[in-house]
Amino acid sequence: KIPRLADFMESTFVTRASTRVGSVEYVKQALGKLLATQAINGSNKKVLAQSGHVGGRMPLSKEEPVATEVTRELVRNGVPSLEVVWKVGGTVTDADGNDMDGYQFTTVESRAKFAKKYGKLL
Numbered sequence: 701k702i703p704r705l706a707d708f709m710e711s712t713f714v715t716r717a718s719t720r721v722g723s724v725e726y727v728k729q730a731l732g733k734l735l736a737t738q739a740i741n742g743s744n745k746k747v748l749a750q751s752g753h754v755g756g757r758m759p760l761s762k763e764e765p766v767a768t769e770v771t772r773e774l775v776r777n778g779v780p781s782l783e784v785v786w787k788v789g790g791t792v793t794d795a796d797g798n799d800m801d802g803y804q805f806t807t808v809e810s811r812a813k814f815a816k817k818y819g820k821l822l
């Protein structure tokens with residue numbers, strides 16, 4: 701069973717860091733990059749079906765990353781690539797509805813795969 705992100709973030713479990721705050725930051729970045737890869741490449745329906753999710757993708761809400769901009773073009777291992785900035789909306793909002801715990805991260809993606817899904821950003 702895939703744990704809910706909100707439950708994991710509230711736990712006292714520390715992973716890949718020496719403090720709980722560092723652990724939460726690590727998980728947010730790692731999960732964001734995983735979900736960005738899923739957004740570009742599509743979900744693995746077999747894995748999701750085995751985990752109890754139907755319909756071919758994990759049920760996400762504001763934790764789903766959104767590509768916001770391409771900052772530069774580069775070549776990575778001989779493959780034309782792009783440096784992409786992603787934004788993840790917050791799960792906590794203030795009285796006006798503004799995200800309080802949203803964050804951004806950067807990935808390097810294949811230009812061809814990214815263009816298929818997010819061609820408007822190019």
